[in-house]
Structures are given as C-alpha cells and as structure tokens.
Amino acid sequence: MPAASRRPPVSAVELDRRAYRRQQNTRSVLVSLISTIVFAVVVWLTVINTPGWSRVQQSFFDIETAIEAWPRVIAGLWVNVQVLFFAVIGVLVLSVLIATVRTLRGPVWFPLRALAAAYTDLFRGIPLIIVLFLVGFGLPGLELFPRNSAQFWGTIALILTYSAYVSEVFRAGIEAVHPSQRLAARSLGLNHGQTMRIVVLPQAVRKVTPALMNDFVAMQKDVGLISVLGVVDAVRAAQIETAANFNFTPYVLAGLLFVLLALPMIRLTDWYTARLRAREQIGTLV
Amino acid sequence: MTAGPVLRLDGVRKRFGDTEVLGGVDLTVGEHDVVALIGASGSGKSTLLRCITLLERIDDGQIWLRETDISDPRVPADRIRARIGTVFQQFNLFPHIRVIDNVTLASRKVLKVPRAAAEARALELLDRVGLADKAREYPDRLSGGQQQRVAIVRAIATNPELLLLDEITSALDPELVAEVLDLVRDLSTEGTTIVMATHEMAFARDVADRVVFLDGGVIVEEGPAAEVFQRPREERTRAFLSRFLGPS
Numbered sequence: 084m085p086a087a088s089r090r091p092p093v094s095a096v097e098l099d100r101r102a103y104r105r106q107q108n109t110r111s112v113l114v115s116l117i118s119t120i121v122f123a124v125v126v127w128l129t130v131i132n133t134p135g136w137s138r139v140q141q142s143f144f145d146i147e148t149a150i151e152a153w154p155r156v157i158a159g160l161w162v163n164v165q166v167l168f169f170a171v172i173g174v175l176v177l178s179v180l181i182a183t184v185r186t187l188r189g190p191v192w193f194p195l196r197a198l199a200a201a202y203t204d205l206f207r208g209i210p211l212i213i214v215l216f217l218v219g220f221g222l223p224g225l226e227l228f229p230r231n232s233a234q235f236w237g238t239i240a241l242i243l244t245y246s247a248y249v250s251e252v253f254r255a256g257i258e259a260v261h262p263s264q265r266l267a268a269r270s271l272g273l274n275h276g277q278t279m280r281i282v283v284l285p286q287a288v289r290k291v292t293p294a295l296m297n298d299f300v301a302m303q304k305d306v307g308l309i310s311v312l313g314v315v316d317a318v319r320a321a322q323i324e325t326a327a328n329f330n331f332t333p334y335v336l337a338g339l340l341f342v343l344l345a346l347p348m349i350r351l352t353d354w355y356t357a358r359l360r361a362r363e364q365i366g367t368l369v
Numbered sequence: 370m371t372a373g374p375v376l377r378l379d380g381v382r383k384r385f386g387d388t389e390v391l392g393g394v395d396l397t398v399g400e401h402d403v404v405a406l407i408g409a410s411g412s413g414k415s416t417l418l419r420c421i422t423l424l425e426r427i428d429d430g431q432i433w434l435r436e437t438d439i440s441d442p443r444v445p446a447d448r449i450r451a452r453i454g455t456v457f458q459q460f461n462l463f464p465h466i467r468v469i470d471n472v473t474l475a476s477r478k479v480l481k482v483p484r485a486a487a488e489a490r491a492l493e494l495l496d497r498v499g500l501a502d503k504a505r506e507y508p509d510r511l512s513g514g515q516q517q518r519v520a521i522v523r524a525i526a527t528n529p530e531l532l533l534l535d536e537i538t539s540a541l542d543p544e545l546v547a548e549v550l551d552l553v554r555d556l557s558t559e560g561t562t563i564v565m566a567t568h569e570m571a572f573a574r575d576v577a578d579r580v581v582f583l584d585g586g587v588i589v590e591e592g593p594a595a596e597v598f599q600r601p602r603e604e605r606t607r608a609f610l611s612r613f614l615g616p617s
Contacts, residue, residue: 267461270422271475271523272451281478285465 145332152324152333159320160340163306166238166316170306171299173242174249181246182253183279199250206247211308215240219312237309245302252294256287293359296352303345307337317341373435374399375531375562376421381430381440383416383586390416392586393430398531401560405567405577405594409609413586414566418533421564422455434531451479454524454532458539460516462508462523468495469504472523480527487526494522498552514545518552525556532556534565550576570613574598582606 093101130136184192184199206214218240219233260283268278288295310319317340321333376398383391391413398404406414419425421432423439423446432440439449462471472495473487482490495501498518500511508516517537524532534553538546550572557563557576567573573580573594580597582590582605590597590606598614601607 263457263459263461264463266424267455267457267463269447270424270450270453270455272447272479272527273475274447277478281474282463286463289465 141330143331143335145330148324148328148330148332149336151328152321152336155320155324156317156333156337156340159315159317159337160344162234162314162316163309163341164344166234166241166309166314167303167306169238170241170245170302173238174245174302177242177246178248178250178253179284181250182257183284185250185254186257186279187275203247203250206244207251209244211240211244211305212311214244215308215311218243219309233312233314234309237312237314241302241306241309245298245305249295249298252291252298253287255294256291257283259290260286293352293356296348296355300345300348300352303348304341307341374433375402375435376564377431377433378417378421379431379433381417381420381432382428383413383420383425384428390586391420391427394583394586394588396581396588396591398562398564401562402579403557403561403563403565403577404579404581405565405573406581406583407567407570407573407609408583412583414583415535416586417583418455418535418564418566421531422453422533423450447479451475451527452530454527454529456517456520456524456532456534456537458536460508460513460520460540462516462520464508466507467504468500468506468508468511468519471508471519472504472526475523475527491522491526494526495519498522512545513541514548517541517545517549521549521552521556525561530562532561532563534563534567536566536568538567538569568613570598570610582609584609 133139181199181202184195185203187196215237219236222228222236222239223231257279264282264286265278268282269275273281307316307318310316310322313319315323317337318334321337324333325331374397376396378394378396381391381394382389394413394417396404406417408414416425420427427440430440431438434449434452437444437449439446462468463474466474469488469491472491473482473484476482476487476490477484492501492504495504498521500515500518500522503511503515503519508519511519521534521537537553538549541549546569550569553563553565553572554576565573565577575594577594580592580594581588582597582601582603584605590601590603592602597606598610601610
C-alpha cells in the first residue's frame with residue numbers, strides 16, 4: 084500500500100481514540116450476540132413447552148409430509164415464477180404509460196387523463212381477490228377473447244391491480260423532478276414527449292426505485308393468490324397435498340419457499356436504499 | 370438575410386395574477402448586439418427572458434425573432450426555442466447524463482445531427498472552454514463554474530441565432546465568476562447576439578454594447594453602456610446604480 088506509507092504518523096491522541104473506539108466496538112458486538120442468543124433460546128423454549136406443541140409440530144412441521152409434498156409444491160412455485168415474470172414486465176409498461184398520461188396538460192388530453200385517474204382510483208380500491216374473480220371468470224365469459232388459461236387471466240388481474248399502485252409511485256417520481264429540468268429541456272427545443280422520455284422519466288425512476296422494489300416484493304407473494312382461479316401454483320399444490328394427508332405442512336413448505344423467493348429482492352432493496360442514503364449523507368456521523 | 374434586427378419586442382406585457390410584471394416593453398436587438406438587462410430583483414428581467422424563449426406566455430404585445438412573430442400561437446414553439454439558446458442561473462444541466470450528452474442532446478434530438486458529428490462539434494466547443502477532459506464525467510463531478518460553462522456550451526452547440534443569459538453568475542462562488550464571464554466575453558467578441566440579465570455591473574459596462582435598466586416591469590433607461598453607467602439620465606437609474614457601485 085504505497086498510499087498508506089506516505090501518510091504522516093498518527094498522533095498519540097488519535098491512537099488513544101482509536102483504541103477506545105475498538106474497545107467499544109468489541110463490547111457492543113458481544114452484547115448483541117449474547118442478547119440475540121438469549122432471546123432465541125427463550126422463544127424456542129416457550130414454544131416447545133406449550134401444552135399443544137407436539138400436536139402442532141405433527142400437523143404443521145412434519146418432515147416426511149414436507150418431503151412427500153416437495154415435487155408438487157416446487158413445480159407449482161415454478162408457475163408462480165413465470166406469472167411473476169410476465170406480471171412485472173406488464174406492470175412496468177402499463178404503469179409508466181398511466182403515470183405519463185396523468186401528467187399530460189391541456190384540455191385535449193382530458194378524456195385520457197380522466198380515464199387514467201379513474202383507473203388508479205378503481206384498482207387501488209378493489210381487493211385483488213375480487214379482481215381475480217372478475218378477470219379470471221368474467222372476462223373469458225364474454226367470449227370476446229380467444230380461449231386462454233387461468234394462468235393468463237391471473238397474470239392480467241395482477242397487472243391491472245399492481246399497475247394502479249405502481250403508476251402512482253411513478254407519478255410521485257415524475258413530480259419530484261425539479262421543474263427547472265423541464266424548462267431546460269424545453270428551452271433546448273425538445274418537445275413534451277422527448278422531455279419526458281429523455282430528461283424527466285430517467286430521473287424519476289431513479290428517485291422511486293426503492294419504493295418500486297418494495298411493491299415488487301409485495302407482488303411476489305400476491306402471485307400466490309392466482310390459485311383461486313384453479314391454477315396449480317405453489318399454494319394450490321400445497322392445498323392438494325394438505326387435503327390428501329390431512330396435514331398442513333405443505334402450506335408451511337410453500338410459505339417458506341415464497342420467503343426464499345422474496346429474500347434476494349428484499350436484500351437488494353435494503354442494499355440499494357442504504358447506498359442511496361450513504362451517497363446523500365457523505366461525511367456525517369448520525 | 371437583411372440586416373434587420375434579430376429580436377424585436379413590441380409593447381410586451383405580462384402579468385402574474387394581479388401583479389403586472391412587464392408593463393409594455395419595447396426592445397430591439399440587432400445582429401451581434403450584446404444587451405445587458407439590469408435592475409433590482411423583481412424588476413422583470415428574468416420574466417422578460419422567459420417570455421422571449423417562450424417559456425412564459427405574454428399577455429399583450431408582440432415578440433419578433435427576425436421575420437417571425439413568435440408570440441403567435443400558430444408558430445411551433447419547439448422550433449423557435451431551438452433557435453434561441455438559454456442559460457439559467459442554476460445551470461440546470463441534466464444530472465443523469467454525461468457532460469458530452471448534455472451538450473449534444475439538442476443537436477441530436479432536435480436538429481437530428483448524427484451522433485458522431487454532434488460529438489465532434491461538442492468536443493471542439495468543450496475544448497475551447499477548457500473542459501474537453503470532463504466530457505465523459507457526470508455534471509455533479511464538476512465545480513459550479515465548470516457546470517455553468519458546460520451549460521453555456523450546451524446552449525450554443527446548436528448555433529442559436531440568439532443567446533439569452535439569465536443571471537448566470539448569481540449562483541456561483543465569487544472566485545468562479547471570472548471563468549464564466551471570460552467565456553461570455555469571448556462569445557461577444559466572436560459576434561454572438563446576446564441578451565443577458567445580470568447583476569455584474571462592471572462586466573455589463575465592459576462587455577455590453579447597450580444597457581437596459583428595468584424597474585417595475587418597464588424600461589426606465591436604455592443606451593450605450595458607457596453612457597448609462599457614467600451619465601444616467603433618470604433619477605431611478607442613478608439611485609439603482611449608486612446602490613450597486615457606491616455613490617460616485
């Protein structure tokens with residue numbers, strides 16, 4: 084490390100401060116470690132000493148049932164992942180579109196603007212499960228569209244509901260970009276569309292990325308709700324296994340798998356948020 | 370093209386609600402003219418510039434850019450704005466794209482110049498202002514003075530017929546003002562037509578061909594820089610200048 088060797092020698096006062104901080108650090112790590120272990124042991128002992136623990140363990144945490152249910156549940160989870168993949172793409176496209184429409188000014192755009200506003204009001208209000216029923220059973224019933232699987236309609240329902248939330252996140256981002264950016268772009272001769280696409284939206288997306296990622300995490304578990312349409316996803320598979328064995332372990336297994344699916348995204352969100360914060364408060368202690 | 374004026378304002382009025390910000394402004398800016406707008410904060414300098422570049426709609430009067438009445442709503446505003454370069458007090462560079470992309474954006478997207486040609490021209494301009502090595506940086510890595518020089522380069526990259534400068538040194542630390550003003554001085558000697566709102570009286574006296582003193586949204590006094598600064602005719606001009614330059 085040539086850079087370090089050129090540094091001037093550190094004063095005795097600073098060395099003393101560093102030693103003190105190191106000591107404080109070691110102490111807090113020890114305290115947190117011990118308190119975590121104590122807490123975990125207390126919780127564990129409390130649970131296994133409850134009067135009904137053995138029965139609960141048998142019907143919710145049975146290893147053999149879990150192993151038996153595994154192939155079906157994991158196959159179901161793959162369906163969830165596929166639905167999630169297409170739903171995320173659909174949500175991103177639709178919500179950017181709606182957010183953009185809501186920021187259009189001028190009376191010509193009133194019908195579109197009103198439609199977009201009505202859409203976000205409606206779909207933020209209706210419970211997802213009702214949208215699933217309406218879209219999954221109602222829309223095919225019109226016999227207007229070619230025959231599609233329940234998985235397809237479930238994906239559409241998810242897109243419709245989540246786009247309403249996500250478009251509001253995008254709109255907040257668009258409004259958070261300082262108006263002077265728009266002025267600068269327009270003064271260069273860029274038209275409204277170019278200004279949005281090249282100047283405003285890229286900055287808006289950056290501002291709302293943590294919030295977007297959080298909505299994405301929420302969506303990750305809500306894909307399980309498409310099971311109400313009869314799609315054999317992880318939840319539905321667990322239900323089938325549960326009915327076969329009168330044991331709830333497959334549900335717990337499915338739940339764990341959903342957590343594992345969500346974890347990378349949750350960690351990524353935390354990391355990204357922390358990075359943004361670190362960048363904004365360089366050089367402060369608190 | 371004939372030697373007609375680049376810009377002509379004819380009785381321009383602008384109100385915000387009940388406040389009249391511009392009360393009938395007449396102004397003519399000829400080819401290669403450098404006009405300095407001076408006046409206290411709120412005198413209407415910035416509003417006037419924003420009306421010229423069509424960021425504000427005027428309430429009466431006419432604005433002519435060469436032979437075009439640009440206050441006519443039938444005139445495509447985007448095309449007019451592309452003919453006028455504007456530099457703002459707060460630089461307003463686009464923080465998410467690199468310096469070179471800031472500079473080439475209008476050429477590429479509005480004038481449809483191929484990227485290679487636009488970048489060659491941008492690099493040439495950046496080199497002239499001593500910032501060629503910053504072309505690939507993001508704007509927030511630059512000092513205020515450097516950012517403002519980039520903003521000026523961005524404004525002139527499309528060879529606008531008119532350059533509007535809106536108090537471009539007001540947000541800068543004092544030691545960074547000179548580098549920006551030197552660039553404006555260079556542009557003026559090269560013949561760029563400039564209208565600038567400024568608080569830099571010494572600079573205005575030095576560089577401007579003509580000084581326009583605005584007060585309460587009207588032009589109180591207008592004339593050659595030396596004349597307005599040394600022998601102001603109007604009492605209001607004298608009062609304003611003595612506050613800035615100290616009593617003579």
